[in-house]
Amino acid sequence: AQTVTQSQPEMSVQEAETVTLSCTYDTSESDYYLFWYKQPPSRQMILVIRQEAYKQQNATENRFSVNFQKAAKSFSLKISDSQLGDAAMYFCAYRRLYNNNDMRFGAGTRLTVKP
């Protein structure tokens, strides 16, 4: 079974600085998708970024980028120029390529942004 591990229960960053959230996963599949979701205090789950495993290029969305290391099964999220609105729980998620139903989430990392 696929598992997703987020080893940092809590992280803190100063406003305008950069922070990296870690995620590792376990799978025997060669093709799959990885996601980072953000859950602010409003509780809404918001997609931050996604990465297809067959793409070598790391995904980027504005201030958010990933470092995808397929061999190491690592998928970290880098947030640049952190803003107060980035404060939230961040969840890493894995999904198999051909089964959209089987999405597995990590335990989450709570990010605090200090002004």
Add this chain to the structure above:
Amino acid sequence: DTAVSQTPKYLVTQMGNDKSIKCEQNLGHDTMYWYKQDSKKFLKIMFSYNNKELIINETVPNRFSPKSPDKAHLNLHINSLELGDSAVYFCASSQQTLSYEQYFGPGTRLTVT
């Protein structure tokens, strides 16, 4: 426009009661899901429905029953509520033929007293 909506957003009830949470999506997706998020924020899938067919049931007690009257709705009915059922329940949807993410509703915070 609300993509995935849930009602109610908050639900407080006593042990032993039966309650339902409704979910609707207007994205035209063919698959819908229910997740449970416990007090430690851990998200776990409970059910998914594709074209009215249950495809996942992750060892959820049979007190929980998903009901899908049509492709746009997946309601969650819970019988004989227990204290341990207190959690936030999220509905989500996706298009199975696409490679992309699941879209989540705003969540329903269920408190059983």
